Amino acid sequence: MKIRKFNDEGHAAWKSFYNEVFLKIKEVANGSKISTGDIQNGYTDDLKKKYINLKNSKNLSEELVDSKDFEIKSFKNSYELGLSINKCLSSYEFIKIDKNEIWDWLSMILFDQIFVPGKIRGCAIYRYVAQDDFFSSFRHLIRGPCYSINKYGKNAKIFTYTKTFRQNDWLEQYIKVTAFREMKVLAEVCMELYYDFKKDEAIAGTSKSSDSDKPGIFPRLRNKVSQFNKVKFIWGMNADEIINMLPKEFIKYKNNITK
Secondary structure, rough: OOOOOEEEEHHHHHHHHHHHHHHHHHHHOOOOOOOOOHHHHHHHHHHHHHHHHHOOOOEEEEEEEOOOOOOOOOOOOHHHHHHHHHHHHHOHHHHHHHHHHHHHHHHHHHHHHOOOOOOOOOOOOOOOOOOHHHHHOOOOHHHHHHHHHHHHHHHHHHHHHOOOOOOOHHHHHHHOOHHHHHHHHHHHHHHHHEEEEOEEEEEOOOOOOOOOOOOOEEEEEEEEHHHHHHHHHHHHHOOOHHHHHHHHHHHHHHHHOOO
């Protein structure tokens, strides 16, 4: 099938449905921090039926004419999911399809892969209903991976290696720093330093730490890039040139033995 986008009625129905899900889970949590069990108990059989009815409803969406056929399958991780969606939408400039109505239609169609009671530890609305707020928009479990892969290509792996139902902390930490978000080469730097190519995941403990001065991790890279930016034109450098400038504290990651 081709990828579709919600019309106004469909989008309103999706927002209303997930808001009902979220409020029911909060009611079950009864003021406490939402737990995995609260999500399981809060997503009731009645809500499951409402989801099926919504998914099967007619006239709530329209086809994207230039979309390629989209195969719904079990995606290994967010990288595989985002890559599949972006290939289907490759006839469009990303800015033309960066629409909440599209991301949320995909959220509905893939709901059983991104909303998995028993496995998810959070159920914030911004994960499933795209937000106009700039930073919250990257937390959407469909838009975040698709944006990352469109922007950074294969180097988006560090932001999307996680299961489709998991928020990726690397994406969260990276995307909020303007220089990193806009300078594509820095995604490659992070892949070279912090990705475990054997395990196919980020090296544990590198995106952040309770000790922001822990040698060589991303917060330290962020600080060093900020310093370099004041004295060098790093926008014109490649990944190897930037990595070679890093001081001794990064040696462990510069010598990434997993490559």
